[in-house]
Amino acid sequence: MNQPRQTASYLSKRLTQAGLRPVSHFGQNFLIDLNLVDLIARSAEIRRTDVVLEVGTGVGSLTTRLADAAGAVLSIEIDTNLHGLAQDELRGRENVRLLLGDALKNKNSLRPEIMENVRDAYERLGEEARFLLVANLPYNIATPLISNLLHETPTPDVMVVTIQKELGDRMLAQPSTKDYGALSVWVQSLCDVSLVRILPPTVFWPRPKVHSAIIRLDLIPERRASFADLEYFHQMVRALFFHRRKFLRSVVISAMKGRLDKTQIDEVLSQLGHGENARTEELTVQQIQELVEALRQKEIAVGGAQA
Numbered sequence: 358m359n360q361p362r363q364t365a366s367y368l369s370k371r372l373t374q375a376g377l378r379p380v381s382h383f384g385q386n387f388l389i390d391l392n393l394v395d396l397i398a399r400s401a402e403i404r405r406t407d408v409v410l411e412v413g414t415g416v417g418s419l420t421t422r423l424a425d426a427a428g429a430v431l432s433i434e435i436d437t438n439l440h441g442l443a444q445d446e447l448r449g450r451e452n453v454r455l456l457l458g459d460a461l462k463n464k465n466s467l468r469p470e471i472m473e474n475v476r477d478a479y480e481r482l483g484e485e486a487r488f489l490l491v492a493n494l495p496y497n498i499a500t501p502l503i504s505n506l507l508h509e510t511p512t513p514d515v516m517v518v519t520i521q522k523e524l525g526d527r528m529l530a531q532p533s534t535k536d537y538g539a540l541s542v543w544v545q546s547l548c549d550v551s552l553v554r555i556l557p558p559t560v561f562w563p564r565p566k567v568h569s570a571i572i573r574l575d576l577i578p579e580r581r582a583s584f585a586d587l588e589y590f591h592q593m594v595r596a597l598f599f600h601r602r603k604f605l606r607s608v609v610i611s612a613m614k615g616r617l618d619k620t621q622i623d624e625v626l627s628q629l630g631h632g633e634n635a636r637t638e639e640l641t642v643q644q645i646q647e648l649v650e651a652l653r654q655k656e657i658a659v660g661g662a663q664a
């Protein structure tokens with residue numbers, strides 16, 4: 358088993374020998390600093406009883422490190438040529454399974470094979486098993502991938518991902534800032550989010566136009582368990598941030614159209630102390646959770662949502 362020497366010249370040679378070039382629409386920006394590949398793997402604190410999902414195998418350099426530490430690694434790659442190179446690189450590693458295809462079935466769901474394989478490995482690894490996502494993600498699918506994984510069972514206990522810095526800023530954002538939005542509320546409602554490292558374009562080959570960030574998300578099981586209807590919450594969060602400039606009251610009215618009338622909505626808002634000048638972006642994650650739950654309860658009371 359070879360340890361790939363992942364420098365720009367090594368990678369470009371390897372791809373050129375195979376008659377390939379990086380494909381930009383697949384987000385093929387490879388990490389060329391081995392210390393950073395190690396940092397991603399190390400930051401996930403992987404154990405022998407963990408099943409690790411990687412999205413975007415590339416030539417398999419991070420996959421190798423994940424396989425050294427984990428009980429099982431499942432890695433998916435959309436590009437047939439890279440999948441072939443990674444198969445060569447990882448041959449003989451019995452705890453690695455490589456899938457070929459798009460990690461997403463559509464914007465709202467993962468390719469079913471992924472969670473089927475994760476659940477298989479999870480059961481095999483026994484009571485101590487955890488599920489982790491550790492990946493240098495293709496930037497165009499990072500948001501749907503992370504958002505959708507938070508609906509899955511098992512939900513990842515830990516996610517350590519390299520993403521566009523701007524997306525990391527949105528995940529970490531606090532109320533009343535420009536980056537605070539549906540994604541901030543959705544991930545922070547379920548996870549502790551922390552910044553591991555900001556990465557300049559120079560550590561990738563080819564160089565992307567923007568800075569990147571390694572972000573760690575730790576699922577807090579009590580937070581997840583506190584939701585009566587997670588799907589309802591997620592949909593409402595998206596609706597509440599859809600018109601950023603409007604006042605909270607008019608946003609709620611349009612989100613609840615045909616479900617609650619204005620009087621019912623005003624009752625909920627005044628009970629929670631949100632005046633007519635309130636805006637969604639000023640509300641803390643907890644205030645948004647309370648608002649969505651109060652709206653859900655109101656809908657149940659008037660015969661709409663399911664208890």
Ligand SMILES: C[S@@+](CC[C@H](N)C(=O)[O-])C[C@H]1O[C@@H](n2cnc3c(N)ncnc32)[C@H](O)[C@@H]1O
Pocket residue numbers: 383384385386387388412413414415416417418419433434435436439458459460461493494495496498
């Ligand atoms: C940023 S590169 C990371 C490659 C490698 N893991 C590394 O760290 O250098 C992203 C990889 O994801 C693959 N990819 C892009 N879109 C994908 C998708 N929808 N599903 C699975 N893999 C995808 C790309 O072909 C590319 O190999």
